[in-house]
Amino acid sequence: xxxxxxxxxxxxxxxxxxxxxxxxxxxxxxxxxxxxxxxxxxxxxxxxxxxxxxxxxxxxxxxxxxxxxxxxxxxxxxxxxxxxxxxxxxxxxxxxxxxxxxxxxxxxxxxxxxxxxxxxxxxxxxxxxxxxxxxxxxxxxxxxxxxxxxxxxxxxxxxxxxxxxxxxxxxxxxxxxxxxxxxxxxxxxxxxxxxxxxxxxxxxxxxxxxxxxxxxxxxxxxxxxxxxxxxxxxxxxxxxxxxxxxxxxxxxxxxxxxxxxxxxxxxxxxxxxxxxxxxxxxxxxxxxxxxxxxxxxxxxxxxxxxxxxxxxxxxxxxxxxxxxxxxxxxxxxxxxxxxxxxxxxxxxxxxxxxxxxxxxxxxxxxxxxxxxxxxxxxxxxxxxxxxxxxxxxx
Amino acid sequence: xxxxxxxxxxxxxxxxxxxxxxxxxxxxxxxxxxxxxxxxxxxxxxxxxxxxxxxxxxxxxxxxxxxxxxxxxxxxxxxxxxxxxxxxxxxxxxxxxxxxxxxxxxxxxxxxxxxxxxxxxxxxxxxxxxxxxxxxxxxxxxxxxxxxxxxxxxxxxxxxxxxxxxxxxxxxxxxxxxxxxxxxxxxxxxxxxxxxxxxxxxxxxxxxxxxxxxxxxxxxxxxxxxxxxxxxxxxxxxxxxxxxxxxxxxxxxxxxxxxxxxxxxxxxxxxxxxxxxxxxxxxxxxxxxxxxxxxxxxxxxxxxxxxxxxxxxxxxxxxxxxxxxxxxxxxxxxxxxxxxxxxxxxxxxxxxxxxxxxxxxxxxxxx
Numbered sequence: 177x178x179x180x181x182x183x184x185x186x187x188x189x190x191x192x193x194x195x196x197x198x199x200x201x202x203x204x205x206x207x208x209x210x211x212x213x214x215x216x217x218x219x220x221x222x223x224x225x226x227x228x229x230x231x232x233x234x235x236x237x238x239x240x241x242x243x244x245x246x247x248x249x250x251x252x253x254x255x256x257x258x259x260x261x262x263x264x265x266x267x268x269x270x271x272x273x274x275x276x277x278x279x280x281x282x283x284x285x286x287x288x289x290x291x292x293x294x295x296x297x298x299x300x301x302x303x304x305x306x307x308x309x310x311x312x313x314x315x316x317x318x319x320x321x322x323x324x325x326x327x328x329x330x331x332x333x334x335x336x337x338x339x340x341x342x343x344x345x346x347x348x349x350x351x352x353x354x355x356x357x358x359x360x361x362x363x364x365x366x367x368x369x370x371x372x373x374x375x376x377x378x379x380x381x382x383x384x385x386x387x388x389x390x391x392x393x394x395x396x397x398x399x400x401x402x403x404x405x406x407x408x409x410x411x412x413x414x415x416x417x418x419x420x421x422x423x424x425x426x427x428x429x430x431x432x433x434x435x436x437x438x439x440x441x442x443x444x445x446x447x448x449x450x451x452x453x454x455x456x457x458x459x460x461x462x463x464x465x466x467x468x469x470x471x472x473x474x475x476x477x478x479x480x481x482x483x484x485x486x487x488x489x490x491x492x493x494x495x496x497x498x499x500x501x502x503x504x505x506x507x508x509x510x511x512x513x514x515x516x517x518x519x520x521x522x523x524x525x526x527x528x529x530x531x532x533x534x535x536x537x538x539x540x541x542x543x544x545x546x547x548x549x550x551x552x553x554x555x556x557x558x559x560x561x562x563x564x565x566x567x568x569x570x
Numbered sequence: 571x572x573x574x575x576x577x578x579x580x581x582x583x584x585x586x587x588x589x590x591x592x593x594x595x596x597x598x599x600x601x602x603x604x605x606x607x608x609x610x611x612x613x614x615x616x617x618x619x620x621x622x623x624x625x626x627x628x629x630x631x632x633x634x635x636x637x638x639x640x641x642x643x644x645x646x647x648x649x650x651x652x653x654x655x656x657x658x659x660x661x662x663x664x665x666x667x668x669x670x671x672x673x674x675x676x677x678x679x680x681x682x683x684x685x686x687x688x689x690x691x692x693x694x695x696x697x698x699x700x701x702x703x704x705x706x707x708x709x710x711x712x713x714x715x716x717x718x719x720x721x722x723x724x725x726x727x728x729x730x731x732x733x734x735x736x737x738x739x740x741x742x743x744x745x746x747x748x749x750x751x752x753x754x755x756x757x758x759x760x761x762x763x764x765x766x767x768x769x770x771x772x773x774x775x776x777x778x779x780x781x782x783x784x785x786x787x788x789x790x791x792x793x794x795x796x797x798x799x800x801x802x803x804x805x806x807x808x809x810x811x812x813x814x815x816x817x818x819x820x821x822x823x824x825x826x827x828x829x830x831x832x833x834x835x836x837x838x839x840x841x842x843x844x845x846x847x848x849x850x851x852x853x854x855x856x857x858x859x860x861x862x863x864x865x866x867x868x869x870x871x872x873x874x875x876x877x878x879x880x881x882x883x884x885x886x887x888x889x890x891x892x893x894x895x896x897x898x899x900x901x902x903x904x905x906x907x908x909x910x911x912x913x914x915x916x917x918x919x920x921x922x923x924x925x926x927x928x929x930x931x932x933x934x935x936x937x
Contacts, residue, residue: 198758198759201762202759202760202761202762205761205762205765209765216793217792219792219793219795220791220792222795223790223791223792224791226795292610293600293603293607294601294603294607294610294611294614295600295601296600296601296610296611296614296615297610297611297614300614300618306918307914309917310868310872310913310914310917310918311872311910311913311914311917312872312873312875312886312913313872314875314876314878314886315875315886315909315910315913318886318889318890318902318906319902319903319906319907319910321902322893322902322903322906323902323903325902326902326903327903504774508776508777508778509777511777511779511780512779512876514879515878515879522777522779522780526780526783530787536787536788536791537791540780540783540784540787540788543780544776547780548772548775548776551774551775551776552775
């Protein structure tokens with residue numbers, strides 16, 4: 177057997193050397209990528225120049241001159257586009273956070289139901305999960321919105337809950353609080369209660385680590401955060417006036433309203449994501465080997481303590497990474513608000529503002545930047561939590 | 571009591587104890603095993619009792635199946651007449667009626683190509699697979715015309731055929747692209763690696779809606795002056811890129827699950843990188859990631875409904891437009907349920923197939 181004679185061509189020799197080759201490949205790749213971007217950016221510059229446009233974010237300070245029906249901060253049609261964007265962003269965050277909370281609760285319930293030894297609940301959860309997962313979210317949103325608009329009564333025939341809450345096809349009317357001057361004392365007590373609970377939890381942990389003695393932690397903390405401020409509230413003579421909605425003519429006056437678009441979007445996002453979270457929770461619990469349960473029983477732990485101290489902490493480690501991506505999906509999916517006219521960030525700055533000013537490039541950059549930041553925030557928050565929950569290996 | 575004797579081995583098996591067989595035992599074990607369990611069962615039964623009969627009444631018994639306008643429908647039941655009336659619209663969109671045979675033929679060939687890919691016991695699979703490989707071209711030719719067929723503008727595409735067009739295109743092209751991106755992300759060439767990471771993370775960080783907006787409003791800015799580009803084509807590209815980023819992450823999971831020794835063993839056998847990837851790495855990595863891949867497909871298929879926000883009319887878009895028709899006002903529930911059934915059948919089918927494939931390919935790697 178003869179060894180192959182090394183090539184005399186220096187280029188070929190360079191190619192056969194692994195190190196050199198990887199450098200060559202990368203230089204070629206970089207050249208392709210850079211020239212591609214240079215090409216499309218050049219195209220954009222030429223095209224924009226041809227129609228006399230430039231990239232300018234100055235329009236953000238111009239008058240938006242359109243209304244947003246749900247605004248948590250002061251907004252009117254004379255506000256700027258920038259303010260419209262902030263209002264939209266707040267609406268997006270509102271529905272995303274509310275959705276994450278409800279989806280997590282429902283999802284954990286579904287996951288537990290799927291593992292229940294009750295045949296009926298198990299099957300109900302299974303049918304629910306399979307139906308919801310296999311139908312597009314947009315359809316759920318439109319269906320729920322349609323149901324609210326068509327199936328709920330007009331304001332005149334509202335479902336009336338003790339003359340304070342009303343449900344009709346204009347949304348859910350409820351009293352709005354008007355804080356009186358003394359209310360800050362109650363607020364101070366709530367903050368104090370939170371601070372006390374934080375200190376007390378650490379203290380109780382320390383005591384338990386040192387002596388094994390346990391306090392009824394949850395009870396004491398709830399008393400500090402809720403009960404004490406409540407007592408103070410009544411002692412001060414209830415310093416909140418409630419503005420109760422009342423039917424005037426064809427619509428309700430006073431109070432505040434949760435609009436049907438918000439309800440439809442919030443419920444659809446939560447129901448949809450809950451189905452996925454349910455499966456994640458189930459998989460997480462199943463992943464914990466049965467030996468863990470048996471060992472806990474052998475130590476004499478009760479069923480509820482087995483679940484709380486042994487199963488759930490371990491299952492959470494499996495659950496959290498996929499849960500994070502579901503939260504991210506929910507936040508991004510809230511952009512479907514557009515389809516039913518909920519004024520989120522896509523509908524305001526990426527929709528009406530874009531159409532009014534004709535600044536597609538700037539508006540889309542802003543919208544994408546906002547979503548990228550939200551995604552980064554959620555994933556870094558969940559990574560922090562995940563690191564805390566990780567197995568500490570010694 | 572009579573005493574009977576049996577020769578060894580002839581004793582008939584005794585029936586199981588009475589309290590372990592029969593419906594009563596089943597009920598007791600599965601529904602009433604404890605007090606809490608019984609309460610849960612009773613609550614569930616009550617809730618089902620509240621929901622099911624009225625829903626069934628509305629959807630089937632009181633429903634109207636034939637009619638011309640909304641007025642022909644019973645007020646208390648579902649108005650299904652509408653769906654029969656618009657059925658062709660839901661399936662073909664605005665595709666010219668006399669050319670619909672082309673859509674049908676494309677669908678038929680799709681079934682054939684799909685069967686070849688999905689079912690390994692089909693006769694003459696080798697040839698059918700070659701056919702499946704060129705099917706995307708044939709399908710595109712049949713649907714959009716040209717080369718001897720009357721051209722049909724893509725603005726006439728709609729309904730079910732639009733969903734299938736987007737879904738199939740996305741699935742066919744996002745898998746190879748996703749594999750390349752995943753390999754690029756795992757590569758030890760920093761420029762390629764960071765480019766892939768940036769691409770994947772950007773796409774995964776923004777909603778599909780914004781990408782579709784970019785496709786519909788801004789993409790023309792980035793093309794050479796004067797080029798026009800079909801809207802459906804732009805959407806297809808965006809959907810494919812979007813799905814490929816998710817696909818890449820799924821496949822990366824599979825790649826990471828492989829021990830490093832596999833690549834090292836392949837290299838020590840003298841395989842070069844592309845051989846090692848094709849013969850050793852990918853077959854194993856793809857097998858592990860099948861559930862994730864199918865989930866991405868299902869997600870892509872469901873996401874194809876989002877095209878309605880830029881004005882394409884898939885079944886959901888047609889449903890939404892129809893709901894606004896003055897002759898059929900207030901029918902959103904019926905229409906959306908109908909579309910939901912269609913999506914449920916296709917997506918549930920995909921999920922089941924993935925389970926079947928997983929079991930078939932499970933050669934003992936699973937614990």
